[in-house]
Amino acid sequence: MKVLFLNGPNLNLLGQRQPEIYGRTTLADIEAQVRQHAAASGTAIDFRQTNDEGQLVTWVQEAAGQFDAIVINAAGYTHTSVALRDALAASPVQAVEIHLSNIHAREEFRHNSIIAPVCKGQICGFGPASYTLGLEAAVSLTSK
Secondary structure (H helix, E strand, O other): OEEEEEEOOOHHHOOOOOHHHHOOOOHHHHHHHHHHHHHHHOOEEEEEEOOOHHHHHHHHHHOOOOOOEEEEEOHHHHHOOHHHHHHHHHOOOOEEEEEOOOHHHOOHHHOOOOOHHHOOEEEEOOOOHHHHHHHHHHHHHHOO
16 A cells, blocks of 8 residues: 655645644654554555645646555645646545644635545644544545
């Protein structure tokens, strides 16, 4: 089993950006937690981050045949990227959408995820645990 973790814009700033919302855990810390959790279940992961919308689209397109599932925190592109939504819709690889914060309890513009309808499900509001929950969800998708 191989899971692709995709992280969108500004997630490279975790630990320093708005810690009252996102906490002090860095993306590297989260990746280490996910790797430890994945190793315990025998799951291989590839963990990537970019601020570039086009790069996310390319990675989604390239996932077919290489990965069994995608776990994606599209960050701000969750609410704006039709291109990313279309790439996820076209991909045969099922995706799980994740967010550190509860997007439904924040500013109104964050309530609408345009990628949610093309993902198998959404996990949000559990801080760094959203990532390990996303891994568990991805593994369950392929074990059915």
